[in-house]
Amino acid sequence: MTWEVVIGLETHAQLTTASKIFSGAATRFGAPPNTQASAVDLAMPGTLPVLNKGAVERAIRFGLAVGGRIAPRSVFARKNYFYPDLPKGYQISQYEDPVVAGGSVAIVVEGVEKLVRLTRAHLEEDAGKLLHEQFHGMSGVDLNRAGTPLLEIVSEPDMRSAAEAVAYAKALHTLVRWIGICDGNMQEGSFRCDANVSVRRPGAPLGTRCEIKNLNSFRFLEKAIEYEIRRQVDLIEDGGKVLQETRLFDPDRGQTRSMRSKEDAHDYRYFPDPDLLPVVIGPDWIARVQGTMTELPAAKRHRFVAEFGLALEVATTLTASREMAEFYERLVARLGGLHKMAASWLTGEFSAALNRSGLEVNAAPVSSERLAALLQRVADNTVSGRSAKEVFDAMWNGGMEPDAIIDARGLRQVSDAGELEKAVDQVLASNAKQVEDYRAGKDKAFNSLVGQVMKATQGKANPAQVGEILRKRLAR
Numbered sequence: 070m071t072w073e074v075v076i077g078l079e080t081h082a083q084l085t086t087a088s089k090i091f092s093g094a095a096t097r098f099g100a101p102p103n104t105q106a107s108a109v110d111l112a113m114p115g116t117l118p119v120l121n122k123g124a125v126e127r128a129i130r131f132g133l134a135v136g137g138r139i140a141p142r143s144v145f146a147r148k149n150y151f152y153p154d155l156p157k158g159y160q161i162s163q164y165e166d167p168v169v170a171g172g173s174v175a176i177v178v179e180g181v182e183k184l185v186r187l188t189r190a191h192l193e194e195d196a197g198k199l200l201h202e203q204f205h206g207m208s209g210v211d212l213n214r215a216g217t218p219l220l221e222i223v224s225e226p227d228m229r230s231a232a233e234a235v236a237y238a239k240a241l242h243t244l245v246r247w248i249g250i251c252d253g254n255m256q257e258g259s260f261r262c263d264a265n266v267s268v269r270r271p272g273a274p275l276g277t278r279c280e281i282k283n284l285n286s287f288r289f290l291e292k293a294i295e296y297e298i299r300r301q302v303d304l305i306e307d308g309g310k311v312l313q314e315t316r317l318f319d320p321d322r323g324q325t326r327s328m329r330s331k332e333d334a335h336d337y338r339y340f341p342d343p344d345l346l347p348v349v350i351g352p353d354w355i356a357r358v359q360g361t362m363t364e365l366p367a368a369k370r371h372r373f374v375a376e377f378g379l380a381l382e383v384a385t386t387l388t389a390s391r392e393m394a395e396f397y398e399r400l401v402a403r404l405g406g407l408h409k410m411a412a413s414w415l416t417g418e419f420s421a422a423l424n425r426s427g428l429e430v431n432a433a434p435v436s437s438e439r440l441a442a443l444l445q446r447v448a449d450n451t452v453s454g455r456s457a458k459e460v461f462d463a464m465w466n467g468g469m470e471p472d473a474i475i476d477a478r479g480l481r482q483v484s485d486a487g488e489l490e491k492a493v494d495q496v497l498a499s500n501a502k503q504v505e506d507y508r509a510g511k512d513k514a515f516n517s518l519v520g521q522v523m524k525a526t527q528g529k530a531n532p533a534q535v536g537e538i539l540r541k542r543l544a545r
């Protein structure tokens with residue numbers, strides 16, 4: 070009997086507002102400790118929170134993007150707990166009436182698309198940060214991050230493997246950047262996931278879950294879930310029971326370890342924050358935000374498949390970021406077709422070059438215009454696919470026009486029939502043995518002859534044309 074894995078993710082996306090959710094302090098990353106914490110963030114007596122409209126607007130954008138319901142009236146609540154990074158002794162969050170309910174995110178795993186349902190998305194403030202390394206025998210408290218606006222996005226327990234959880238996290242990461250509500254910078258903690266993991270026998274009720282906190286890379290998310298699945302299965306198969314608890318992932322050991330037993334909602338003594346009015350969102354506000362939305366990643370992906378005949382996986386890669394998708398659209402618009410060729414160049418050479426140089430699409434030294442010019446030269450047989458890669462590298466490193474590089478390096482394919490026939494005849498004359506082998510039914514000999522002609526023309530012959538001429542000559 071096998072085990073079924075059940076995973077639900079809670080994701081914290083830091084919103085891109087310039088100032089905090091309840092104060093005017095800046096949200097910029099990396100300032101010296103405690104230089105971006107106002108009296109409100111420090112919870113000085115007599116201060117009152119004022120809601121940042123931009124944070125609400127971003128939550129509306131998200132709700133529209135996932136097809137969720139935007140609450141006409143949502144409420145901020147106090148979540149009470151004590152920790153030195155939380156000056157007020159409570160976190161302002163949303164509990165019973167979140168700003169967004171429902172919705173879904175589409176993921177693609179092994180060529181199949183699946184919907185992951187969302188439970189809710191709510192607005193809340195971030196806490197500060199404890200610094201343990203700089204002070205001997207003491208801890209420092211940096212409250213710069215206190216009050217930073219977060220959207221917490223909670224999924225239903227719809228994922229059935231670590232691969233699906235990673236695909237979901239990536240799809241969500243793509244979406245929040247696409248609609249401009251979060252910069253998605255995982256090193257800076259702008260996008261982090263908690264993974265809830267349980268296992269059960271197929272058909273049985275949900276098993277007891279463990280929550281692994283603060284996973285800030287897709288690789289750690291995958292490793293942590295894989296380790297946790299193994300741990301729970303081993304534990305149950307050895308006659309033990311999974312305890313509901315909060316666990317931490319240790320990337321150095323590749324293991325999760327217990328942090329604390331899981332608290333229940335009633336431990337937090339949630340109650341509506343009397344300092345903040347309910348948030349009222351009217352249909353006009355929603356309509357205004359809707360008017361600024363552009364085509365979303367899933368819609369674009371489906372269109373690339375339907376209109377351009379791309380494979381679902383390829384279309385998914387091309388729509389992993391808005392910049393890449395738009396680069397592709399500019400490219401095929403210039404080419405007036407060649408959709409598959411353009412897609413394979415972007416997901417192949419172009420993406421590899423971006424990775425190698427650590428650049429974002431918009432900083433690529435090869436523009437869509439120049440790449441289109443190069444692909445045109447492949448399509449009209451001026452250069453072979455192999456030479457085109459050499460031209461591409463030269464464009465990437467030197468920024469010249471493709472035609473100039475083709476001429477400077479003598480990469481023009483020989484398609485002049487007369488010239489090619491001469492080369493073929495010479496090769497046939499001096500390779501009697503292979504000609505004999507071919508006539509005796511050895512197909513390999515044919516490839517070897519093509520190779521000889523390519524060599525004789527320094528790789529500049531058009532291989533398809535060479536094959537054609539050879540076949541004609543040998544048929545005689």
Ligand code: ADP
Binds near residue numbers: 265266267277
């Ligand atoms: P909290 O963690 O704050 O107590 P919830 O009870 O709403 O919040 O659950 C949080 C997450 O845990 C959700 O993403 C949900 O899908 C997931 N989850 C709930 N039950 C299970 C389970 N048995 N196995 C795996 N994930 C679960």
Ligand code: MG
Binds near residue numbers: 079
């Ligand atoms: Mg939780």
